[in-house]
Amino acid sequence: MLTPMIKFIALLLIAIAPSLSQADGNKLLEYCIEAEKHLEKKEVNNPFSIGFCLGMIQGVRNTLIIINEIQPKNLQLCWPDGGINNSQAVRILLNYLRSNPENLHKDEVLLTMLSFQKAYKCSSESIR
Numbered sequence: 001m002l003t004p005m006i007k008f009i010a011l012l013l014i015a016i017a018p019s020l021s022q023a024d025g026n027k028l029l030e031y032c033i034e035a036e037k038h039l040e041k042k043e044v045n046n047p048f049s050i051g052f053c054l055g056m057i058q059g060v061r062n063t064l065i066i067i068n069e070i071q072p073k074n075l076q077l078c079w080p081d082g083g084i085n086n087s088q089a090v091r092i093l094l095n096y097l098r099s100n101p102e103n104l105h106k107d108e109v110l111l112t113m114l115s116f117q118k119a120y121k122c123s124s125e126s127i128r
Helices: 004-016 025-041 047-069 084-101 109-121
Strands: none
Touching: 025 047, 025 084, 025 109, 047 084, 047 109, 084 109
């Protein structure tokens, strides 16, 4: 279930995204598999793919963290106290993409947001 703020941000980002960046979940999956290889084995086969994936993750993660501060408690994400590193963020996104192949036609920003929302949605106890 998308929160209203996540829907708004996703629609805004989709509307203002440059037309040259037509990546969907299929491309994002491909790019982030390369990033995972790099993070695990220091393998660099396609620097563009690695940069695209890590840049997408960093941008979406930072945006969600900033927006989290101004959202009502029931819409906030519960990030770990120490934050998450790039390796963990790539694995969260890849897990989401692999677990939801029916959504790979959707926009890469939206899918990245949904992966973090699924991973860090606050429980009812943490909202109080």
